Amino acid sequence: MLAELFCASGNPGIAEVADCVPIAVDEVSKLADFASDLKIDLTVVGPELPLTLGIVDEFERRDLPIFGPRRNAAELEGSKVFAKEFMRRHDIPTAEFHIAHTADEALAAAKKLGLPVVLKADGLAAGKGVLIAEDKSELKAGIEVFFERRRFGASGDRVVVERCLQGEEVSLIAVCDGRRVLPLATCKDYKRIGDGDRGPNTGGMGAHSPSGVMTAQEAAEVMERVLRPVVDGMAEENRVFKGFLYAGIMLTDDGPLVLEFNARLGDPEAQPLLLRMSDDLLPVLAQGAAGRFESARLEFRREATACIVLAAAGYPDAPELGHPISGLEKCASLPGVSVFQAGTRIEGENLVTSGGRVLSVCASGSSLREALRTVYLAAAQIRWEGQTFRTDIGRRVLESGGAD
Secondary structure (H helix, E strand, O other): OOOOOEEEOOOOOHHHOOEEEOOOOOOHHHHHHHHHHOOOOOEEOOOHHHHHOOHHHHHHHOOOOEEOOOHHHHHHHHOHHHHHHHHHHOOOOEOOEEEEOOHHHHHHHHHHHOOOEEEEEOOOOOOOOEEEEOOHHHHHHHHHHHHHOOOOHHHHOOEEEEEOOOOEEEEEEEEEEOOOEEEOOOEEEOOEEEOOOEEEEOOOOEEEEOOOOOOHHHHHHHHHHHHHHHHHHHHHOOOOOEEEEEEEEEEEOOEEEEEEEEOOOOOOOHHHHHHHEOOOHHHHHHHHHOOOOOOOOOOEOOOEEEEEEEEOOOOOOOOOOOOEOEOHHHHHOOOOEEEEEOOEEEEOOEEEEOOOEEEEEEEEEOOHHHHHHHHHHHHOOOEOOOOEOOOOOOHHHHHOOOOO
16 A cells, blocks of 8 residues: 655656655666665656666665666667667567668668668657658758767667558557566557647657557557567566566558567556556556566556647747646546646746646546547646647547547
């Protein structure tokens, strides 16, 4: 049973249910000191940065219970090159690819694959290190971003150039204890900033669960051909994977293919997924941290859930900060609605924007259509200068009859 909850470093939203601790997510030793001093029973890692810095290794060295992969296992997210080569070694289905260290190598790789291609920064880039080149001019511009302007710094020293897949994108996330894999429900997120999947990639502009596009047979195939082989393969390579395993999947005519892995819960997928979950997540995570799940599966309610991300003007490149937010309390009081804060802070007596993705508005419904109708009505209650959001989350799924 949860008695006390602490969050580092937190925001005004989570401060309503947790004690916020002024320690940055990259201050691994300080976080371990805090957990040791307060005898914290379980630490759950949210962001990717502390995982790649070895926070789990440090906690385990001090015998502090923690749920998340060690540094060498978190490389599955921390390095796109490692992930692609790992999939090749273990026969996990993914798009054909080449690794480029220079602009000339990237051009040569694109020529071999044929346009369109996808360019991916090797290292962490906050979900923004992906560019799609549909034609020669976009390819030239993309290569300039990586190798001349070096927008992604050292994360772009190596670039994955891969064939651009066509189909519907789905997120499938599981919890892992190093040996066993318990999948969550399916979810679909929307990464492009604009309606119709236009504009640059973001950390995510909305999501819904169920995905409405993945069949039970396809989900079972991803479990058997992707998630279980990942956990088995990582163990074979002495990189035991314990934590959240996120697989971004493209449903193609050739079957499900892996787009990317994350070593954590996806955002905004986590919000609708956890709202649908009927199991108590805390004991599951505690069992996973100890390396022994006791449950055979996780249970989810039949209702649908949807999430709309409200972002600041200028996101993802240069978000405008400091604008007062109004209407949040009215929105959160609506039946079946939950609001999660991300890029917010208190300034005087006002809640103001402090990041690119500011709020996630979520709603439940008996069907996906109902959940989406409710979430958009709720989101309309919130205002700030320059607020932006996608108006078409779930639209294509509903139009195709995939989930209603």
